[in-house]
Amino acid sequence: MKVKIKRTLLLKELELMNGIVEKRSTMPILNYVLLKTKNSGKIEISGTDLEIGIVIEIDAEIEKEGSITVAFSLLYNLIKEMDTEFIEIEEKEDSIIDLKGGTSFYTLYGLSPDNFPTIPLPEDEEEITVDIRVFKSLIRMIRYAISEEHYTAMGGGYFIFKGNTIEAVSSDYNRLAYVKTEISKNYKETDLLVYRKALNELLKFEEDGELRIIKGVNNYFFIYKNVILTTRIIEKSFPEFYDYINMERENFVIFKREETNKALRRILNIISSKIKQVNMIIKKDGIILSYDSVESGKGEEELTAKGYEGDEIIISFNAIFVKEFLENIENEEVKMEFSDEKTIVRFKPVGGVKEGEFEFDYIYMVIPFQ
Helix, strand or coil, rough: EEEEEEEEHHHHHHHHCCCCCCCCCHHHHHHEEEEEEEECCEEEEEEEECCCEEEEECEEEEEECEEEEEEEHHHHHHHCCCCCCEEEEEEEEEEEEEEEEEEEEEEEEEECCCCCCCCCCCCCCCCCEEHHHHHHHHHHHHHHHHCCCCCHHHEEEEEEEEEEEEEEEEEECCCCEEEEEEEEEEEEEEEEEEEEHHHHHHHCCCCEEEEEEECCCEEEEEEEEEEEEEEEEECCCCCCHHHHHHHCCCCEEEEEHHHHHCCCCHHHHHHCCCCCCEEEEEEEEEEEEEEEECCCCEEEEEEEEEEECCEEEEEEHHHHHHHHHHHHCCEEEEEEECCCCCCCCEEEEEEEEEECEEEEEEEEEEEECC
């Protein structure tokens, strides 16, 4: 194999693979990427951690066809630091590769391409398309509430395409993030439950054009321009959630998002215990955030609020849970709906969320400390 590739183009695509390719896997081949020549002046670069795979086609001058594997971290770090317009990659003999660029010359040792795992690719299966900006917005609004548990229904984001709507939801058992938007397309009902890691990789995609999504037998395929991202299907069913979202609450209070978020950040700088408990004291004339930590002391923050007409009530939260929601929106005000100190609390950005020409109904729910 002998090819010549524009350095900036190669670097751009390697950056997409940076979160996927293993750096210290117990399977050495997973630390490598596969480079393979294709027809019509292109090469294919592949990487995988066995759960997620990525295949990218890029333009190249091909002098000799073939395939090689290269340690990803070596290739990526060298390409990033080299000062040249083009990179030349040539296999001199079995799995020994010369890398040239400008005044730089390196010899790298690869592994046999025959040992590289097969990354599944889509076949002639039904697909749906969505504006990449819409899908990335949905991901951003739910990913922080995905559970850390792997291989469970809560370990991914759940997406529902139906008619002219797309819904997305996630939960880690203590909180739930839900978002819905209407678009001009008309979908046949389809649902996807996608691992958090795959969603994080999709956020690296650019902000223009459409994303094609194919649901295969064992894998989802996300196709964007010259990139195919594949991830295994989670063989679980996301729990029923509509009843929680639609449950009526008797009371509400409206507070300032930025003021509250800044107060929570200050409190979190002080609380040293693992349980980041903050008490929200809701009164007719405002809100007081208070904390009492055995390790670090106690304090309170007074907040501007309106709309509540009931008796004073204290609701306790994990401060991080509320802060992460507030940092995901830019609205001036947030409406907090509740019944009592123990039932699930519902937060809504006042006026919904607008991103460009798109509008989103966004709901966030948190279980208070009992």
